[in-house]
Amino acid sequence: MKADSLRGHLDALLLAVLDGRKLHGYAIIEALQLRSDGALDLPTGTVYPALRRLERAGYLASEWDVVSGRKRRTYRLTRSGQQALAAERAEWREFTTVIGGVLGGGA
Amino acid sequence: MKADSLRGHLDALLLAVLDGRKLHGYAIIEALQLRSDGALDLPTGTVYPALRRLERAGYLASEWDVVSGRKRRTYRLTRSGQQALAAERAEWREFTTVIGGVLGGGA
DNA sequence: CTATATACGTAGTACGGCTACATGTAGCGG
DNA sequence: CCGCTACATGTAGCCGTACTACGTATATAG
Numbered sequence: 155m156k157a158d159s160l161r162g163h164l165d166a167l168l169l170a171v172l173d174g175r176k177l178h179g180y181a182i183i184e185a186l187q188l189r190s191d192g193a194l195d196l197p198t199g200t201v202y203p204a205l206r207r208l209e210r211a212g213y214l215a216s217e218w219d220v221v222s223g224r225k226r227r228t229y230r231l232t233r234s235g236q237q238a239l240a241a242e243r244a245e246w247r248e249f250t251t252v253i254g255g256v257l258g259g260g261a
Numbered sequence: 262m263k264a265d266s267l268r269g270h271l272d273a274l275l276l277a278v279l280d281g282r283k284l285h286g287y288a289i290i291e292a293l294q295l296r297s298d299g300a301l302d303l304p305t306g307t308v309y310p311a312l313r314r315l316e317r318a319g320y321l322a323s324e325w326d327v328v329s330g331r332k333r334r335t336y337r338l339t340r341s342g343q344q345a346l347a348a349e350r351a352e353w354r355e356f357t358t359v360i361g362g363v364l365g366g367g368a
Numbered sequence: 369c370t371a372t373a374t375a376c377g378t379a380g381t382a383c384g385g386c387t388a389c390a391t392g393t394a395g396c397g398g
Numbered sequence: 399c400c401g402c403t404a405c406a407t408g409t410a411g412c413c414g415t416a417c418t419a420c421g422t423a424t425a426t427a428g
Contacts, residue, residue, distance in 0.1 A: 155355055158385050158414085159269035163360055170364045180406050186363065193359045200385055202408055207384095223393060224406060246364055248262055250357050252300045253270055256293065257277045257353055265383080265416050287375050307416055309377055314415095330424055331375055 155193055164204055166242035167194070169213060169235055178226040179205055205229055213238045262300055271311055273349035274301070276320060276342055285333040286312055312336060320345045 160167070171177065171185050179202055186194045208214045213235035216227045231239065267274070278284065278292050286309055293301045315321045320342035323334045338346065 155359065156269055156352060159352075159356055160360075161268035161384065161415090162266035164385075167360065167363050178406080179408090189363045190359045193355070194363070197386065198407075199387070199389090199409085204385085206408090225393090226406070243364055245262065245266075246360070248300075249266055250361070252262065252297045253267075253274065253353070254357070256274050256296045256301070257350055268384090268414090268416065271416075285375080286377095304417070305376075306378085306418070306420090311416085313377090329374095332424090333375070 163242075163246070164196075164200070165208060165213075166239070166246060168201070168204055168208060169231065169239040169242060172214070172229060172231050172235075173239060176228050176230040178228045180226075182229070208235070211238075270353070271303075271307070272315060272320075273346070273353060275308070275311060275315060276338065276346040276349060279321070279336055279338050279342075280346060283335050283337040285335045287333075289336070315342070318345075 167186060168182065171182055171189065177185060179198070182205070183196055183198070183201055186196060205214060205216075209216055209229070213232060214229045215232050216229045219226055219228055274293060275289065278289055278296065284292060286305070289312070290303055290305065290308055293303060312321060312323075316323055316336070320339060321336045322339050323336045325332060325334055327333070
């Protein structure tokens, strides 16, 4: 897949992967790989700043915990993040409809 | 729709709208509005540079003609542009599958 | 004779994901 | 014990690209 066609959809991915569970950054990257059958391999330099941005925006909340000596910052969706996720999903549907319509429809 | 979620997909749109017909820049903008039910209203400052870029890349060829006093630069797909369009369509399918899979699948 | 629609184009900005780098621990193989 | 790999978080700076804001010009309607 083209490198950064993600533009504008990264937030949706991050919110979606946190829907219903708490994960730390590293685990988020792995979860995205898993769910995409390896198609998504986001670099840490992409994910970590994005998570902080989403937290600043109030969509995520984080807390530190320590697992076998290693520090982790674990993220979860806030109420507002849930709403944002729903909005992102709706927008994704609209987006694919519009672009898909132009790309597919020969008429 | 979010302003620039097009990022990375504009080329596909332009190639697709020129599939099987010749159009000039202004008409391309109108054609995209039409095909998207008004959802896509690309500014000229987005479209014209993109067309020139695609021509430099060899995907489009253009020629000047004059219609009722007004000069138009009319674009058409090259052979290479046809192939690029096919590639863009394939990539679009993959893209929507991957992102849609992550967004949709709660599993 | 002015306003609007048609038509093309450039310059400069802003955004956001990427590359490259910096830091540190745990656990394994040798 | 030493070094390598996996785990884990983070920053600084780059770069592509779509956007905003302009500038130019003709035909047609009012």
